[in-house]
Amino acid sequence: xxxxxxxxxxxxxxxxxxxxxxxxxxxxxxxxxxxxxxxxxxxxxxxxxxxxxxxxxxxxxxxxxxxxxxxxxxxxxxxx
Ligand code: SF4
Numbered sequence: 001x002x003x004x005x006x007x008x009x010x011x012x013x014x015x016x017x018x019x020x021x022x023x024x025x026x027x028x029x030x031x032x033x034x035x036x037x038x039x040x041x042x043x044x045x046x047x048x049x050x051x052x053x054x055x056x057x058x059x060x061x062x063x064x065x066x067x068x069x070x071x072x073x074x075x076x077x078x079x080x
Pocket of ligand 1: 020021022023024025026035039041042043044045046
C-alpha cells in the first residue's frame with residue numbers, strides 16, 4: 001500500500017510533504033504533487049504535514065477521490 005495525493009493539492013502545492021518524505025518519493029508537476037507507490041514506505045509523515053489534507057492512505061481515499069490512486073500511479077509510469 002502507499003499514500004495518495006488527491007484533488008486538494010491541485011493548484012495548492014504547499015510543498016511540506018516533499019521536504020518531509022524520508023525516501024524522496026514525492027514529485028511535483030505544474031498541477032499537483034504525486035507519490036510514487038513503488039517507493040513509498042507508508043510512514044504517514046506527509047499526511048501529517050499537509051496543510052490542505054490532500055493525502056490519504058490508499059485504503060482510506062474518499063470515494064469521490066478514488067481516481068487519484070491511478071493518477072498518482074500513472075504519473076510515475078509515464079516517467080519510466
Ligand atoms: Fe513519503 Fe512516508 Fe508520505 Fe510515503 S507516506 S510519500 S514514504 S512521507
